Amino acid sequence: xxxxxxxxxxxxxxxxxxxxxxxxxxxxxxxxxxxxxxxxxxxxxxxxxxxxxxxxxxxxxxxxxxxxxxxxxxxxxxxxxxxxxxxxxxxxxxxxxxxxxxxxxxxxxxxxxxxxxxxxxxxxxxxxxxxxxxxxxxxxxxxxxxxxxxxxxxxxxxxxxxxxxxxxxxxxxxxxxxxxxxxxxxxxxxxxxxxxxxxxxxxxxxxxxxxxxxxxxxxxxxxxxxxxxxxxxxxxxxxxxxxxxxxxxxxxxxxxxxxxxxxxxxxxxxxxxxxxxxxxxxxxxxxxxxxxxxxxxxxxxxxxxxxxxxxxxxxxxxxxxxxxxxxxxxxxxxxxxxxxxxxxxxxxxxxxxxxxxxxxxxxxxxxxxxxxxxxxxx
Amino acid sequence: xxxxxxxxxxxxxxxxxxxxxxxxxxxxxxxxxxxxxxxxxxxx
Numbered sequence: 001x002x003x004x005x006x007x008x009x010x011x012x013x014x015x016x017x018x019x020x021x022x023x024x025x026x027x028x029x030x031x032x033x034x035x036x037x038x039x040x041x042x043x044x045x046x047x048x049x050x051x052x053x054x055x056x057x058x059x060x061x062x063x064x065x066x067x068x069x070x071x072x073x074x075x076x077x078x079x080x081x082x083x084x085x086x087x088x089x090x091x092x093x094x095x096x097x098x099x100x101x102x103x104x105x106x107x108x109x110x111x112x113x114x115x116x117x118x119x120x121x122x123x124x125x126x127x128x129x130x131x132x133x134x135x136x137x138x139x140x141x142x143x144x145x146x147x148x149x150x151x152x153x154x155x156x157x158x159x160x161x162x163x164x165x166x167x168x169x170x171x172x173x174x175x176x177x178x179x180x181x182x183x184x185x186x187x188x189x190x191x192x193x194x195x196x197x198x199x200x201x202x203x204x205x206x207x208x209x210x211x212x213x214x215x216x217x218x219x220x221x222x223x224x225x226x227x228x229x230x231x232x233x234x235x236x237x238x239x240x241x242x243x244x245x246x247x248x249x250x251x252x253x254x255x256x257x258x259x260x261x262x263x264x265x266x267x268x269x270x271x272x273x274x275x276x277x278x279x280x281x282x283x284x285x286x287x288x289x290x291x292x293x294x295x296x297x298x299x300x301x302x303x304x305x306x307x308x309x310x311x312x313x314x315x316x317x318x319x320x321x322x323x324x325x326x327x328x329x330x331x332x333x334x335x336x337x338x339x340x341x342x343x344x345x346x347x348x349x350x351x352x353x354x355x356x357x358x359x360x361x362x363x364x365x366x367x368x369x370x371x372x373x374x375x376x377x378x
Numbered sequence: 379x380x381x382x383x384x385x386x387x388x389x390x391x392x393x394x395x396x397x398x399x400x401x402x403x404x405x406x407x408x409x410x411x412x413x414x415x416x417x418x419x420x421x422x
Binding site: 219365 | 381383384386387388389390391393394395397398399400401402403404405406408409410412413416
């Protein structure tokens with residue numbers, strides 16, 4: 001009757017830690033509603049892949065019978081082979097985004113750029129702490145505040161820490177309402193946070209909305225070719241939305257496609273949360289560096305806005321710079337909430353939304369540039 | 379500890395930030411150009 005307790009006897013302490021991690025992720029998803037669409041499947045998947053001799057990953061049964069596991073198959077096909085899942089998800093994300101606030105105030109592109117500073121700061125910190133270049137770059141890209149970009153870069157660079165990077169990227173995106181206000185208050189005064197901004201948007205024609213995704217794809221593709229898959233699919237989704245003749249496809253992309261891939265992506269990522277890959281001292285360091293990346297993204301955006309204020313007659317509320325990270329639409333809402341707290345009735349949401357959607361594009365550019373630049377040194 | 383990797387990371391930082399700002403600047407100019415080409419016609 002030993003076969004009945006064989007599984008139990010092979011549970012390791014590292015696997016028990018992963019059961020705890022899985023339960024924490026499920027708790028954060030259900031009780032705190034932190035990115036539940038991703039954290040719940042990731043949490044449950046973390047338990048599935050860490051059960052001894054788990055059938056969801058490839059096994060050799062009784063030393064001779066090879067069995068294929070579904071989660072390993074999903075990972076090999078959906079992520080390892082061509083990063084299909086995160087890239088296809090970008091179609092849905094592109095279809096959900098309204099670039100109107102950015103098109104009416106295109107100067108917001110610069111805030112999106114400034115708010116990617118944390119990525120490169122984190123790469124330097126990771127290198128200083130002894131990570132090799134490909135891992136440092138993959139850890140730094142957590143600061144892109146974008147799950148698909150983080151997954152894509154860490155996969156292409158063959159990072160050893162895909163699991164920890166994925167958990168960090170998605171967890172910190174959900175913690176933006178906590179991380180960003182703290183970082184903003186570090187580098188601004190109450191008077192600066194209370195600056196009012198008027199909103200006089202330029203008109204955005206339908207032709208502009210249709211031309212924009214095509215133009216962005218070409219420009220970004222020429223500057224950062226490695227990002228063509230991400231930016232191309234993001235902009236394809238946006239073109240589906242804006243063309244006005246494919247409403248059914250646009251709706252499918254925003255709902256069914258996005259939900260289906262999100263459902264499978266969380267479970268698939270859990271393959272990289274096997275105890276032997278995840279329970280290492282480096283995982284805690286990665287979580288710490290990822291948090292630093294988010295903080296310095298925010299600080300980079302805010303300081304850039306303060307720098308521009310030296311030259312602008314009509315002052316910019318520096319918190320708009322913080323909205324330049326890619327966590328859309330959470331970051332713009334956090335900035336608006338802070339603005340109302342500091343100065344009731346102060347509406348900077350549309351400015352923040354413009355910066356926020358530009359951050360979506362800038363993070364993809366950053367991912368492509370990181371792949372391009374790091375590959376030269378590998 | 380300052381290692382070769384850290385110095386390379388610094389190089390990646392400045393080149394990466396320059397690259398992103400250049401891309402953003404080009405996109406900004408492209409949007410302004412689009413507004414003039416496909417924006418609403420001027421009223422007579």
